Each structure stands twice: as C-alpha cells, then as structure tokens.
Amino acid sequence: MANGQKPTINDVARLSGVSKKTVSRVINKSPLLNDATRGKVEAVIAQLGYVPNLQARALALRRNFLLGLIHDNPNAQMVLGVQEGILDTIRATEFALVVRPVDRHSPTLLDDIRGFIEQQRLYGVMLLPPISENDNLARMCLDLGCTVVRMGSARLDEDARLVASNDRQAVSEAVAWLAELGHTRIGFIAGPEGFRSARERQDGFVEGMARAGLKPDPAIMARGTYRFESGRAAGEQLLSAKEPPTAVFSSNDEMAAGLLHAARERGLDVPQDLSIIGFDDTATAAHIWPPLTTVRWPIRTMASTAARKLIEPGSAAAAPSLFPSDLIRRASAVPRPGKDAQ
Amino acid sequence: MANGQKPTINDVARLSGVSKKTVSRVINKSPLLNDATRGKVEAVIAQLGYVPNLQARALALRRNFLLGLIHDNPNAQMVLGVQEGILDTIRATEFALVVRPVDRHSPTLLDDIRGFIEQQRLYGVMLLPPISENDNLARMCLDLGCTVVRMGSARLDEDARLVASNDRQAVSEAVAWLAELGHTRIGFIAGPEGFRSARERQDGFVEGMARAGLKPDPAIMARGTYRFESGRAAGEQLLSAKEPPTAVFSSNDEMAAGLLHAARERGLDVPQDLSIIGFDDTATAAHIWPPLTTVRWPIRTMASTAARKLIEPGSAAAAPSLFPSDLIRRASAVPRPGKDAQ
DNA sequence: TTGTATGCGTTATCAA
DNA sequence: TTGATAACGCATACAA
Secondary structure (H helix, E strand, O other): OOOOOOOOHHHHHHHHOOOHHHHHHHHOOOOOOOHHHHHHHHHHHHHHOOOOOHHHHHHHHOOOOEEEEEEOOOOHHHHHHHHHHHHHHHOOOOOEEEEEEOOOOOOOHHHHHHHHHHHHOOOEEEEOOOHHHOHHHHHHHHHOOOEEEEEEOOOOOOHHHEEEEOHHHHHHHHHHHHHHOOOOOEEEEEOOOOOHHHHHHHHHHHHHHHHOOOOOOHHHEEEOOOOHHHHHHHHHHHHOOOOOOOEEEEOOHHHHHHHHHHHHHOOOOOOOOOEEEEEOOOHHHHHOOOOOEEEEOOHHHHHHHHHHHHHOHHHHOOOOOEEOOEEEOOOOOOOOOOOOOO | OOOOOOOOHHHHHHHHOOOHHHHHHHHOOOOOOOHHHHHHHHHHHHHHOOOOOHHHHHHHHOOOOEEEEEEOOOOHHHHHHHHHHHHHHHOOOOOEEEEEEOOOOOOOHHHHHHHHHHHHOOOEEEEOOOHHHOHHHHHHHHHOOOEEEEEEOOOOOOHHHEEEEOHHHHHHHHHHHHHHOOOOOEEEEEOOOOOHHHHHHHHHHHHHHHHOOOOOOHHHEEEOOOOHHHHHHHHHHHHOOOOOOOEEEEOOHHHHHHHHHHHHHOOOOOOOOOEEEEEOOOHHHHHOOOOOEEEEOOHHHHHHHHHHHHHOHHHHOOOOOEEOOEEEOOOOOOOOOOOOOO
16 A cells, blocks of 8 residues: 555555454455454455455465356357356356357367466356367366356256257247148258257257158258358258248258348248248347247356356256247248138 | 476476576576576476466566456447457467446446456456447546557547547448439438447538538438337338438448338338448348448457557557448449439 | 575464 | 464566
8 A cells, every 4th residue: 555556455454453364354254253353444445445356366265266258159149148148147256257269160279278278277167059069178178177167059068067958949849830830841951060059950840840740851951051151052952942941940040041032032022932930039130121030048047057057066056057948939930821721 | 286286386496406486587488598498497397287377477467467348339249359359469468358248327337347447457458339438437447557448430549548440431431322323312320329439420421411512401310229129210200201311321230220121111122212321240231131231340450459559558559540441332222213314 | 597585465274 | 253474376686
C-alpha cells in the first residue's frame, strides 16, 4: 500500500493489527474465528479495497482458477451459447474462462492442446463437439491432472464427465412429425463421416422412419459436411432424383439453408413443394425464409451444468448429463399437398 | 519431481548441476550465457518435460499473462471472429484469452467489470462494440492499470488504444452503389440510438445520398435495434409509405433479414421489387435468399492487431488503427427495374 | 558467465 | 482463537 501499489494481505494485517494468517482466515471464511476480529478485518478490507491476489493463491494452493474451453466448432452461435452458459455458473466464483479455438485437422492438435493446458495449468477443460468425441484427447487432459467435461450428442463418457443431448431421439421425433404431416418420400442429408453427432442423427432418422412404417430410400439420402455449400450440393442431388422427396431432414441448419437455395434454384416453393427440417436452431434458422422448423437443444443450460461439474467434481456425477431437445415448429414444414385429397 | 508432481525449476537445476538462476536465464533467453550450459540445461528441460509455472512467474514479475475480452455483443459470428483473431496473435506466446460476456443494461456493469479485472489481474482488455463506446469504462480499465484496446466504427480513442473500421465511408459507398444501379428512392434503417456505429452509418447514408445528388426522405427512414424483429417492423413502416423505396440500406444484416421477411409478407419480390444492402457480412447474409449484398469489415485482422497492441504497448501506436471495409456484392441489390426504359 | 540471498502474496504447519 | 515461520516456483539485485 506504501506507494501506488495495490494493497496486499500484509497491508490489511498491519492496519487491522492482526497477523497475515488471520486475514487469510477471514478471506477463506474459516469457521474458527472470533466475530470481533473478523469484523475488524473485514472493515479494513473494505476500506482498502483489498482484493486477494489470485496468482499468489494459485501458487500457494498449487491449483489454478482457470477453466478452458477447447473447441473447433463452425457454429458461432453455439460456441457463444456455451460461453454464456459457463459464465452463468462461474460468474460469482473466482474462476475465469479461457478460450482456445483449435484446428481439428492440425497434425499437432494433441501437442498444441497439451502445451496449452500445461502452460496455463488449467483446473479443468470443457471439450465441444466434434473434438469432444476424441477419446485420446479426453484421456490426455485427464492425465494432465485436469478435470474434463465433454459435450456430445450421445453417451460418450461417464456421467461426471458428460453433458449430452439425445440427438437420435430428437431426430426420430422430427421424422415422426414429417410422417404425421403426411409425407412418405422423406429425404435425408447426413453430417460428415466420423462425427458422432452425424451418426446419431442418421440413426435417429432410420429409427423415425421405421417407427412411421417408412423405408429410407438411398436415392434421396446424401452426405454433407455441415457447411452451407454441402447442403446445397446435397439438395441438388436429392431433388434431381427420379422420385424426389416431398420433405427432407437436414442434419443441421446450415445445410438446410443450402438445401433451401438448391430448391429455389430449381423453381421449387418451400414449403409447398418441399418441407424442410433442420437441426441446431441457429440464428439463421429463424431468419431465413420460410422460418425453419428445427431441433433446438439447451446449449446454455448444458454448458452451465458442465461448468458446475468441472468446478465441483464431488457433485459432478449427480448432476444431469442427458438433456432433452425440442422440435421448434416454424413454417418450413407443412402437410403434404394433396394429402387430404388422396 | 520427487514424487508424482510436475518438475520445477529446482529439479532442472539439480539435474543439470547448475543454479536456479541459470535455469531461469535459459527460460528467459538471456544473452549472457555459455552455449554449453544452455545446451545442457535445455536437454534436461526437454527430458523432464519441464514447463515453467506461469502463476509463479506472474507473481515474481508482478504482472500477468491474461488478456480479457469484454463484450455485450449480439453478433456471435463477430465475437468468435474476434476470438480467433486474438488467438492468431497470442498462440505462440504465454498469453491466454479470458472471455467475459456482460450485460450492458446491468446497473452494476462497471462494478462487475472492475471486479473481474481486479480479481484476475488482467494484463490488458479488449472492448467490443457497443460497450467499447463507453468512455467511462475505458478510463476505468486504464485506471486499473490494464492496457486497453477498443474496437469501434470510428475514431473513438487514440491510435494505441483503437482498432476501427470506417463505417461512415463504407455506408457512403454502399449508397453510391445503389445510386449507380439507378435507384433514387433509397430507404434507410438506422441502428439504435446511442450507438456510435448507428450514428456513423447514418452519417454515411446521408453523405452517400448527398454525393449522389439525392435527398434523404424521412418517410422512408426508420430506426431499429439491430435485431431481426426490429428490422421487420421498420420494413413494414417503410414499405407502407405512400411512395415506397425501391432500395433500402439496413444498418446491419440481421435487420436486413427482417426487412426481407416484411417484403415477402407484402408479396414483394427481392431483389426485383426491392434491393437491399446490409452491414456486417454475418453468416446469415450469405445463407438467406437472395444472398445479401453487404458490407464486410476485417474483424479477424482487426482483432489480431488489437491483441498485438495489447501485448506490445511499445509498438501499439505504430500499428494500423483504421481498417477499410469491402462491399460484398451478392444478389440482393440489382439495377432498378425499368430504369433503362426511362 | 554463473551463483547467493531475498522478495513476490498467499497458504500450511505447528505451536502458543 | 491466534501467530511465527516456512513453503509455493520463479525473478531480481548484487556478488563472485
């Protein structure tokens, strides 16, 4: 405090006439403390505007107060939702959120992340899909002595280290909805190979078709990369089939937007000639025309829960790890035209 | 190293038979060091997998290695772009990026941010619009002993603390482009009052109109909130004017998407009946139909530069602080129909 | 070119 | 219930 520096625990101790250790006890809310002393010290703390030095605490405690968010995710809305969810949990704590976008195609991915965790000595990390599906990565983080929570679209780890949506069921229900609307020629745009979410959604599609008594037709199924352009390409393929679909489920919104463009370019009217359902409920979904019927999963709540699992490993297993999704019904999926007339 | 702990500088010193200080010199790349000693120590470091403890360094150096990103921004794509830009710069350094979404309407905004900076003892912070326009906030960060760079849409601080686009000029050019396409009834959707960017864009509109010899007509100008719904509402207002516009500049993409919906609901064809230009080049812009002509500013480069200014205050003033924007010409703005026939 | 003693701000140990 | 002293891992001042 002497000069223009920030006050330290020593300043507080001196001014309140107690030892450093006593101040430390006040900071750490130790129960064995005389109320009078506590009050005295707290007054000085307030008066000085003293804030404990987190780096010094980290050193002495041999632990850190940093949570890492590691991701390689093309969906900005989702990443930001996750950040907000994590903040919901840690806002009132000493933890801070450190972000690290990575490139999943980098040959040095593992080493990069290892270096990051070691250098910053993270307390815990949250892994977002698709890299959350990498078991080696998760194991490495654990070996580095860092708690881990993986966000995914299926049970890809034990409860304490998982927050997941149930994509299979969600897609199955979306397809059931299309069937309910009278559609029988239902197409599908898959996500990229190797993505767990892509597989889950595909399984959900097959399951939903089966439940509706429908048979998936490979002629109106295509694979995309989750990107807009791939959705457009897949759309061209599907729509040029001999017997084109009257409805298509796209494994994410961005590809659904691409499909919409493909339909427009062929002079088709959406939703009259073609119903579309997407997945993710990104900002785009509500802003395109027609507004897109899509699957929304509770990103923010999941992320908030994940953060709690990270900083309270004790209660981690008890917190929920599976979260239900909702079908958001907008204007892009309508009853099959002429259905009533049949 | 003794037990299962991470190796420290002491372990390295002992195993390589030198003092701690010598190891410290190796870590810090001190020039006055015998090459042989350096090699010997580096070998031990590699063998042990030793990583210096950043918290201990922070304590000894009385500085930290954390950069903060403080924002209350509705545009996810932009925030993520900023994060990636900052990472481009700090990836090879010891710095980490800590994020803090805030609520600009919170009455305790200043106190929240102060607590955050003090607690984490940030080295520097980057402020995103619209809160970057808050002079009191910027000053507080500075007073807290933390370097600051503000991202904005005009010169709102000195070079060392600024990365900005020139929104006024960009909008002026966009309007010039509409005029070139033959439009004379050009409408405008403004951003929310109190936003510097909104003012700059409005000034740019007026300037562009003047340059084209056109007079802005208040009957086809409206104010929005930068959100989708406000764009739709503004659109309804503009399009129900006695003499509706044949082209509209919207102060951001999201409102442009809303305007598009309003046009559709009135049975108008975009772009045949109405040309639209937006601002930001968000993901949505390319994915709506028709693809939106819009203004793109170099977010990632700006953020990367901002990070450099933060961590190298010396060269900060020298780095560029004003960045040019581009008009991305897509399909939503076309020549005014019948113009040639006139 | 290298080493010794000391400090950074906090917590843990153990005694009072 | 409190306090003196020694860590925590690293950097700086000053010597050698």
